[in-house]
Amino acid sequence: MKRLALVTTVLLLAAQAHAQLDTGAERARIAAERRKAEQLFAEEHKACYAKFAVTDCVKEAKARRREVIADLRRQEIALNDKERKQRAAERQRELEERSAAAKQEQASQQRAKAQADQKAREERAADKAAKKPESAGARQQRAAEQENRIRQREAGAAKAQQDKAQEAAAHRAEYEKRQKDAQEHRAQTQKRIAQRKKPAASDLPPPKAP
Incomplete structure (x- = not known):
């Protein structure tokens, strides 16, 4: 159980690191796109002064820049919202991990106590049985009952481990x-x-006369 909890924690930390790298790359991409938009606007703005309709040309260049910057801002807002949700989910998972660890520790203590109590009862029963003859049938029945109890405990532990593994796989698939x-x-x-950055045919400068 402790080993499964450790594996789950390692997977969680790896997922968090991957998410941080992903959002960092996304922010770098948005910043690069914004710089490119500003650079493109500066070039278009400069080129407008070589045309006859300078004012209309500058307005169109500004409109294109606003559209690109607005789209990048929407992406940035969406990224901020995604990061907030990721941080909230990480906090929730941490709380769940701590709660699960506490429950596992409590369950482990209860199992240890139950096993100790069972062993004590078995020892008392063995001492009592040793004081009087025991038939072969009674011995076989007692051995069968003890073996059945052991199998039930092992099956319960295996099922709990399988459930934890399935839960971790589901988290990975969702991520x-x-x-x-x-x-x-x-x-x-x-x-x-x-x-949007591809210039329309109408925006291209007319060919120079030979």
Whole structure:
């Protein structure tokens, strides 16, 4: 049981570290996209002064920059919300881990006490039986009962360990699904930004006369 709890804790810490790296990379990407948007606006703003309709050109460049910056801000807000939820989930998992550890310790103490009580009863029964003859059938029945009790204890311990392993696997599957969803969202967002950055045919400068 203690080994299973240790494995669960290690998996939890690894998931937290991976989530922190993921959000850090996402923030770096947003910052890079914002710098690119500002750089693109500066270039477009400068190019506008080489055109006839300077004011309209500058307005369009500002509108494009606002759209990109607004989208990046929405991504940043979503990332902040995701981090808050992750921190809340981590705190909840820590509380659950501590509660589970306390319950396991209490259960372990109860099992140890029950085993000690059972051993004491068996010793008293053996001392009492030793004072009078015991039939072969009674000895066989007593041995069978003791073996059955041992099997029941072993089966209970195996089931508890299996339940913990299934729970840890479910947590891992849920975390991996969230990571996959986040990656798909980032890919779609980057695709939309890339499409917006492609200049329309009407925005291209007219060809120079020979």
